[in-house]
Amino acid sequence: MAGKAKEKLSRKVYEGELLRLQTELVKLQEWVRAEGARLVVVFEGRDAAGKGGTIKRVAEHLNPRVARIAALPKPTERERTQWYFQRYVQHLPAAGEIVLFDRSWYNRAGVEHVMGFCTKEEYQLFLRQCPIFERMLMEDGILLRKYWFSVSDTEQEDRFRRRLEDPLRRWKLSPMDLESLTRWEAYSRAKDEMMVHTDITDSPWYVVESDDKKRARLNMIAHLLDSVPYREVPPPVLKLPERPESTGYVRTPRELQTYVPDHAAGL
Secondary structure (H helix, E strand, O other): OHHHHOOOOOHHHHHHHHHHHHHHHHHHHHHHHHHOOEEEEEEEEOOOOOHHHHHHHHHOOOOOOOEEEEOOOOOOHHHHOOOOOHHHHOOOOOOOEEEEEEOOHHHOOOHHHHHOOOOHHHHHHHHHHHHHHHHHHHHOOOEEEEEEEEOOHHHHHHHHHHHHHOOOOHHHOOHHHHHHHHOHHHHHHHHHHHHHHHOOOOOOEEEEEOOOHHHHHHHHHHHHHHHOOOOOOOOOOOOOOOOOOOOOOOOOOHHHOOOOOOHHHHO
């Protein structure tokens, strides 16, 4: 069984199952909208662990007015003086919405702690408050799912190297990302400590093995769908109306408008 689990998925199998799961995600979205539910999905993990690619596949066919991605930049000077969770609260969903957090309040337990961007007192306060904060969200009716994408050190280094060589993905790398290579054990200890305090019965962490990106995406989406008791909501019955007869409208002459050059004609 262990050998079978490591087999690479064929492109045909992967794309077929991804499409099926994405179809179910649309059903989940329509249920969230119809029921006025609020769903929060937290994506965490090391740099290059596959969070962004998975989020992209989750959101690909969803309505951006219903499902949105929250990827917050570093806090402003004003936000640094606020209650730590305050800047995240304003991004939580209203009724009928889904929010996908591309990194979240767990920044404090990871990069801020490891890189010294917060004090030890702020870090300890976070570990105490985080389970309370999440219980408050769930007591208010929010559906909270937390996924940790786990990648090996060798695979992370390989992905960094490929990004360095790819002009389309070079922007994904920052000096902070590269420094995570030299702080691998520090991030490991930080993750372990975070899990001790925040992997609780009410709000558990779900670990996604992500050395195989395709398998990780399918596994995560399938688990999310299985964890939410959604049902298919019948779509409204729509019918295309008959096009009315012309009332004499004449289109503006083309030469009076500016068109983009036909770049495709030269290919």
